[in-house]
Amino acid sequence: MTTPTPAVPGLDLSPSPAAAPMSRMLVAQTLLELRLTLRRGESVLLTLLIPLALLLFFSTVDVLPEGSGPPIDFLVPGVLALAVLSTSFTGLAIATGFERSYGALKRLGASPLPRGVLLAGKTLAVLGVEVLQVALLVAVGFALGWNPGGSTAAGVSMVPATLLLLVLGTACFAALGLLMAGALRAEATLAAANGMYLVFLMLGGIVFPLSQLPSAVARVAELLPAAALAEGLRDVLTGAGMPWAKVVVLAVWAVLAGLLAARTFRWE
Amino acid sequence: MSDAAVEVSDLVKSYGRVHAVKGLSLLARAGEVTALLGPNGAGKTTTVEICEGFRRADSGSVRVLGVDPAAADSEWRSRVGVMLQTGGFYPGARAGEMVHHLAALARHPLDPDALMERLGLSSVRRTACRRLSGGERQRLGLALAVVGRPELVFLDEPTAGLDVQARRATWELIGDLRASGVAVLLTTHAMDEAERLADAVVIIDGGTVVASGSPRELTRGGAEGQLRFTAPTGLDVTQLLGALPEGTSAVEQPPGSYLVRGVIDPALLASVTAWCATHGVLASDVKVEQRTLEDVFLELTGSELRR
Incomplete structure (x- = not known):
């Protein structure tokens, strides 16, 4: 018969179970998600470099149609929408799809971490990356001569409506991303998320206006969340008033995709 | 019974027309290693996953630490350590990060680095999980199961694919868990593992228990x-x-x-x-x-x- 081997010093295996405080779990989960996101090269490319490159390219190469004001006024809202789209939709969907296929979500499901805290951690990480993106894009925009509202006071007054649209857009795209990642295989999610990114980029009024599209296509595109977010931000940041129709489009997409994702999401 | 960690009686579970578990009963106690032994498809993993709260029983009674796992909450999860049969990590996380993360979710965890050293994982602390070998993943899974100092651990095929040294390190850790009063429920299809480690062996085939007892009782x-x-x-x-x-x-x-x-x-x-x-x-x-x-x-x- 085996005799119990003495435990290694510092490794007391005797039971002492207790979950960490909720706040500590949330901080740990958020920081892990943030670190992993910023470590993925393709995710940094997608979330930081592509929006930045589009902003620089289209603001210096004159390919935009005449008569719609300075190109930078058109571009900054567009790339802000693209930043939200890439982080909360494409990046989140791909990462979640692979986490699911590697059993990370199942593993955490067997830990004291409540699902709500897991989702909150993911959300905070997405918002954290978006803060980085927005700061970078707005700073570059200013450097390129962007001056929303024509004065600092006018610019500041646009902040609340801008934040509302950014948060609503994040909720909407995150729900769509999780809907995909929770139902499809990781490889299928990867392909579909990139495909939809391209569709949203072209039909989203991001680097060229919807008016450039054939009118039938434009009418469909107006109902897609990418255009609602990009044009909505543009309305706010060019002083055209609060775009309530676009807010409704985003909200409807967010609720529908959210409900569907909650019903269909498979953790394994 | 006060020291019963897992009590399953008349458990039934079907997937469509496949009857995975057909009226299974078992008992696992604190301070003992209980081995579920059986061929692939016998119903071992289904049984364990119901005990872990991942699947719902069709009928029968399941009590894990006195609680129905289907109603598991965060506090119950902290008392139960789970080693998955495959995977169970963020592909981009480093092995050490995963262990530290699971430790951060517990109030009184083991020292993650000491635990990794104990399991021979020190050299892969900074290796991305998806680049670990099969045997390293197995040991990482074991580390993740025990780092929160649970009173019950479920180990699904803990030594599948391990080399001799890693298998020994795993066996020793399981022995120490038992000596520390932890209840261990493991599945295996390796005879020698059940014979050597287990206080109680439950032989499962076709979704039911065909024999149970200590290894000595069974072989005698x-x-x-x-x-x-x-x-x-x-x-x-x-x-x-x-x-x-x-x-x-x-x-x-x-x-x-x-x-x-x-x-x-x-x-x-x-x-x-x-x-x-x-x-x-x-x-x-x-x-x-x-x-x-x-x-x-x-x-x-x-x-x-x-x-």
């Missing part, structure tokens, strides 16, 4: 055994049987090799050698063969345990 069951010896061909087996107790059988098979079956005790061995002596026969290679868990399993199920 019925005290049946066999005695084999080599001698010149053509001995009179019927005459030999006359010298042995009722209920014993003897055959020459193949020629020159004799097999006696029955209750093999010292008296019987003496009777066989005495008969040989009176007939001037020199018996060689006399061997008493005891049953192993593998024999028990083959008798009970008629199927091979290993794939």
Whole structure:
């Protein structure tokens, strides 16, 4: 018969179970998600470099149609929408799809971490990356001569409506991303998320206006969340008033995709 | 019973028309290692995943630490450590990050670095999980299961695919968990693992328990055994049987090799050698063969345990 081997010093295996405080779990989960996101090269490319490159390219190469004001006024809202789209939709969907296929979500499901805290951690990480993106894009925009509202006071007054649209857009795209990642295989999610990114980029009024599209296509595109977010931000940041129709489009997409994702999401 | 960590009775689970578990009952106690032993598809993983709260039972009663796992909350999860059969990590996270993360979710965790050293994982602390070898993933899974200092751990095939050294490190850790009062419920299809580690073995086949008990009880069951010896061909087996107790059988098979079956005790061995002596026969290679868990399993199920 085996005799119990003495435990290694510092490794007391005797039971002492207790979950960490909720706040500590949330901080740990958020920081892990943030670190992993910023470590993925393709995710940094997608979330930081592509929006930045589009902003620089289209603001210096004159390919935009005449008569719609300075190109930078058109571009900054567009790339802000693209930043939200890439982080909360494409990046989140791909990462979640692979986490699911590697059993990370199942593993955490067997830990004291409540699902709500897991989702909150993911959300905070997405918002954290978006803060980085927005700061970078707005700073570059200013450097390129962007001056929303024509004065600092006018610019500041646009902040609340801008934040509302950014948060609503994040909720909407995150729900769509999780809907995909929770139902499809990781490889299928990867392909579909990139495909939809391209569709949203072209039909989203991001680097060229919807008016450039054939009118039938434009009418469909107006109902897609990418255009609602990009044009909505543009309305706010060019002083055209609060775009309530676009807010409704985003909200409807967010609720529908959210409900569907909650019903269909498979953790394994 | 106060020290019962897992109590399952009459568990039934089907997937469509496939009946994975058909009326299974088992008990696992604190401070003991309980092994669920059975071939692939026997219902081991289904049973364990129901106990872990990942799947719902169709019927039957399941109590894990006194609670129905289907109603598991965060506090219950902290008392239960789970090692998944495959995966269970963020592909881009480093092995050390995963262990530290699970430690951060517990209030009084083990020192993650000491635990990794203990399991031979120190050298892969900074390696991305998706680049770990199969054996390293297994040990990482074990580390993740125990780092929160649970009172019950579920280990699904903890040594599948491990080399000898890693297997030993795993066995030692499981032994220490038991000595520390932790209840361990593991699944395996490795006989020697169950025989060596387990206080209680539950043999499962076709979704039901076919036998249970300590390894010793199971292998001694019925005290049946066999005695084999080599001698010149053509001995009179019927005459030999006359010298042995009722209920014993003897055959020459193949020629020159004799097999006696029955209750093999010292008296019987003496009777066989005495008969040989009176007939001037020199018996060689006399061997008493005891049953192993593998024999028990083959008798009970008629199927091979290993794939």
